Amino acid sequence: MKQLEIGTGKQFALVFLAFVFLGICFKVMVLVEGFTEIRPVNAIPVLAGLLFGPAGAWACAFGNLAADCFGTLQPTSSLGFLGNFVGAYLPYRMWYLYRQEAPHVHTAANLLIYVWITFVAALAAAWLIAGGIWYLFGFHVENLALYIFLNDLVFPLIFGLPVFIVLTSDSIRIACSGERRSLIPISRQWKRRLCCVYALLLALIFALLLAGEPEYVLPGKVLSVPVLLLTLILLL
Amino acid sequence: MRNFESSIVIFSVMLCWASAYVFIKGLPAELSSFGYLALMNGLASLIMVLCFFPRLKKLNRYNAIRGSVLGLLMMLVLLFEKEGIERLTPAAASVLASLGIVVVPFFVLVFYRRFPSQQQVAAILLILAGILVTNGVSSDDFPLAGTLFMLGDCISMSLYTVVANKFCRNSDPVLLAVTQLLFMAAVAFAFWFAENPRMFLDLEFTRSFLSSLFMLAIFSKAFAYIMLMYGQRYADPINVVVIFALEPVITLLMSVCIPKAMGGVEESFTLQAFLGAVLVVLGAIVSGLDIGAIRRRLHGIGRLRDETT
Numbered sequence: 001m002k003q004l005e006i007g008t009g010k011q012f013a014l015v016f017l018a019f020v021f022l023g024i025c026f027k028v029m030v031l032v033e034g035f036t037e038i039r040p041v042n043a044i045p046v047l048a049g050l051l052f053g054p055a056g057a058w059a060c061a062f063g064n065l066a067a068d069c070f071g072t073l074q075p076t077s078s079l080g081f082l083g084n085f086v087g088a089y090l091p092y093r094m095w096y097l098y099r100q101e102a103p104h105v106h107t108a109a110n111l112l113i114y115v116w117i118t119f120v121a122a123l124a125a126a127w128l129i130a131g132g133i134w135y136l137f138g139f140h141v142e143n144l145a146l147y148i149f150l151n152d153l154v155f156p157l158i159f160g161l162p163v164f165i166v167l168t169s170d171s172i173r174i175a176c177s178g179e180r181r182s183l184i185p186i187s188r189q190w191k192r193r194l195c196c197v198y199a200l201l202l203a204l205i206f207a208l209l210l211a212g213e214p215e216y217v218l219p220g221k222v223l224s225v226p227v228l229l230l231t232l233i234l235l236l
Numbered sequence: 237m238r239n240f241e242s243s244i245v246i247f248s249v250m251l252c253w254a255s256a257y258v259f260i261k262g263l264p265a266e267l268s269s270f271g272y273l274a275l276m277n278g279l280a281s282l283i284m285v286l287c288f289f290p291r292l293k294k295l296n297r298y299n300a301i302r303g304s305v306l307g308l309l310m311m312l313v314l315l316f317e318k319e320g321i322e323r324l325t326p327a328a329a330s331v332l333a334s335l336g337i338v339v340v341p342f343f344v345l346v347f348y349r350r351f352p353s354q355q356q357v358a359a360i361l362l363i364l365a366g367i368l369v370t371n372g373v374s375s376d377d378f379p380l381a382g383t384l385f386m387l388g389d390c391i392s393m394s395l396y397t398v399v400a401n402k403f404c405r406n407s408d409p410v411l412l413a414v415t416q417l418l419f420m421a422a423v424a425f426a427f428w429f430a431e432n433p434r435m436f437l438d439l440e441f442t443r444s445f446l447s448s449l450f451m452l453a454i455f456s457k458a459f460a461y462i463m464l465m466y467g468q469r470y471a472d473p474i475n476v477v478v479i480f481a482l483e484p485v486i487t488l489l490m491s492v493c494i495p496k497a498m499g500g501v502e503e504s505f506t507l508q509a510f511l512g513a514v515l516v517v518l519g520a521i522v523s524g525l526d527i528g529a530i531r532r533r534l535h536g537i538g539r540l541r542d543e544t545t
Contacts, residue, residue, distance in 0.1 A: 025450045040455065106238055159459070162248035166466045169237040171409065 003175040011052040011177075012059045019044055019063025024070050036144060041067075042087070042151045043159035045125075046118050049088035050095055050103040051167065053177030057089035079132040083125040086231065087152055090124055091117040092177070093234055097191050102176040104168040105161070114161065120195065122152035123202035127227060130209050135221050145209035183236045191234065198230040237470040243524060245467035246479045249460045254486040256456040259448040266438060269318050270428040274435075275449060277421035280457030284414045295411050302403045303415025309396040310416065311423050316389035323382030327371035330484060332378075332386035334367045339394035340477040347398050355522060356474050362519030363481045370484065370512025394477070400465065401473045409465030417461060478523040485513040 006014070022041035044063075048056030064084040068077040094117040095103050105111045130145035167174040186194070205223050208216040237245075263272060285292065321329050337360050341352040352360070403412060428435055439445075468476060488509060 022454070025447055025454070040451075105241065108240070111240075158248055158251055159455075162245040162463050162467075165237060165241045165245055166463065169241070169466065169470075171237075171466060171469065 003173045005175045006052075008052075008055045011055040015044060015048040015052065015056050015059035016063045016066070019060055020066045023064065023067025036147050036151065039151045040155050040159055043155040043163070045084055045088035045152070046091045046114075046121060046156040047160040047164050047167075049090070049092040049121075050114075050164065051174060051176050053092045053180065054089065055177065057085050057092065060088040061085035076129075076133050076137060079129045079136075082132070083129040083148070086128055086235070087121050087125040089235055090121045090231075093182075094120065094195060096179040097188050097195065097234075100179070102168075102178075103164075105165060106168075114164070115157065118153060118156045118160075120199050120202070122149050122156075123199065123206055124231065125149075125152045126209070127202050127205050127224070131205055131220060131224060134209065135217065135224060140209075140212050140214075142212060143210075145206055149206065184233050186233065194230055194233060198227065198234065201227050201230070237466075239471075239475075240524075242467050242469075242471040243475060243479060245463050246471055246476050247482075249464045249467065250480055250483050251486060252455045252460040252463075254483045255490055256452060257487065258490070259451045259456075263448055263452075264439060264442075264445055268428065268431055270424055270431050271435065271439075273314060273424035274421060274428045276452050276457050277417050277424055279449060279453035280461070281414065281417040281421045283453060283458050284410075284417060284462075288410050288414060291408070291410055292414065294408065295415070299407055299411040300415050302407050303412045304419045306396065306400055306403065306412060307416040307419030307423070309392050309399065311420050312392040313389055313396060316385050316392060320382050320385035320389055323379060324386060325377050328377035328382070329386055331367055331371050332383060333390055333393075334363075334481060334484075335387070335390045336394045336397070336477050337363050337367075337481050339390055340397055340473055343394055343398040344473050347402065352474055355525070356478075359478055359519040359523035360474075362522060363478065363516050366512045366515030366517075366519060367481075367484075368512075369515060370509050372508060397468075397476050397480075398473045400468045401471070401476070404465050404469040409469055410462060413458075413461040413465045417457060475523060478520050481516055482520055485516050488513060 019041055022044070023039070026039055026041060045057075045060045048060050050056075052059070061081045061084045065073075065077060065081050068074075068080060095113065098113045098117075099110065103110075103114075105114050126145045126149040129148050130141065133144065134140045166172065168176075182191075201223055205220055205227065208220045208223070260272075267275070317329075317333070320332070324332070341356065341360065344350055344352065400412075425435075432438065
């Protein structure tokens with residue numbers, strides 16, 4: 001069967017509209033007033049990143065910002081913008097560290113990679129948004145990191161994964177955005193190792209965010225420096 | 237699509253249906269069952285027509301008839317279920333509805349001339365035991381009318397599973413899902429109009445109601461039916477019914493995990509319910525295991541060990 005090709009503009013429009021529509025619909029299932037709610041829309045970033053690459057990632061970031069305009073727009077929305085961009089672009093970049101073929105989960109090994117990159121992307125989004133609010137805006141919101149992490153982990157697995165399976169099946173065979181050359185000249189093998197270090201550091205910050213004690217601000221800020229550096233290495 | 241991929245797809249459909257009750261609680265009490273079905277299916281059809289408009293040009297009589305047959309079967313499932321639940325205790329209704337686990341293999345034998353594998357028989361027995369342990373019903377719980385309605389529900393659902401599997405293999409799954417939902421919406425609107433000609437006019441459309449409505453239409457209808465049609469295209473009908481048997485387990489887990497404020501019921505997890513759930517999950521695992529691959533691997537390891545010694 002012929003591959004389903006979608007132009008970059010159409011990719012952006014599709015993801016953006018889906019993000020805005022679902023984002024607005026779920027504004028009522030609030031977990032932390034003004035900050036987050038139960039968000040099945042978070043199934044989209046991993047999916048959009050793997051399928052459409054940069055176009056999908058930008059669409060998620062702008063889609064989230066547009067959805068925030070319906071009642072929750074505030075200075076911290078900039079962190080939501082970043083968090084959703086990274087939540088989509090990081091899986092795209094990470095996939096090509098482990099596989100040199102278009103994303104699919106036809107094998108158990110690929111399925112594990114999907115779960116792993118979803119896990120790391122969820123930790124990264126929790127660090128960017130909950131950590132950003134605490135370290136940059138100066139206030140800690142209890143359980144925010146946990147809710148962001150769960151939203152970004154559970155929904156891509158229960159909704160994103162089945163859609164990904166269908167879109168990459170023989171019935172549709174969607175054409176994925178190809179790999180882009182990295183600007184940072186580090187081998188894949190080293191980047192894969194860095195990925196593990198990155199996940200470990202993110203997990204440490206996540207634990208500090210969950211604890212929420214004021215004395216953990218400084219260690220959190222210190223750990224955020226290498227994490228930020230690693231994020232840039234993995235994304236660029 | 238591999239076997240485990242189709243199982244993941246069907247599992248997501250089951251999750252959508254099992255979690256629907258969280259959003260159903262957001263609907264107004266004055267909305268009748270037919271009103272609920274009409275609004276859900278109507279909205280889901282509208283969303284799907286808007287999303288797949290270019291694809292609808294390929295719709296022909298063949299697809300329309302097949303979609304309508306599936307819609308009719310699903311409508312029968314919902315109507316029988318509604319009548320059955322009104323006349324039976326929840327436990328008895330649950331046991332009768334779960335008998336699909338036995339009826340589907342029978343239909344597979346009729347339609348495909350294929351007996352269930354030993355693995356599938358073991359899974360079916362485990363799941364049946366799990367259902368009985370969880371619900372613990374007695375013969376007094378089965379009045380004739382209610383029992384017949386629930387058996388009708390079970391047979392319609394089993395027929396739906398097998399027929400959908402047959403149709404999806406050589407029809408466009410999206411067109412089947414759209415025509416199915418359109419048919420169900422039309423029938424539900426007709427029943428709703430017969431029940432209450434004022435229909436929408438008696439309802440107050442609050443933000444919470446609209447949100448629940450959209451969520452149910454998107455996830456438990458549009459998303460679920462498209463995924464179901466694609467999943468059924470590749471899945472074995474017996475595996476489908478085994479995955480759907482997990483629905484009470486997931487509902488039980490959700491009712492415990494989701495806070496009461498968001499639709500959870502804070503049920504106590506009894507030992508009986510836990511044991512039943514374990515048996516059902518074991519059945520699903522037995523059904524999903526690739527025994528042949530495990531045997532080959534064990535055989536390979538044994539041979540390697542023999543060679544090295």
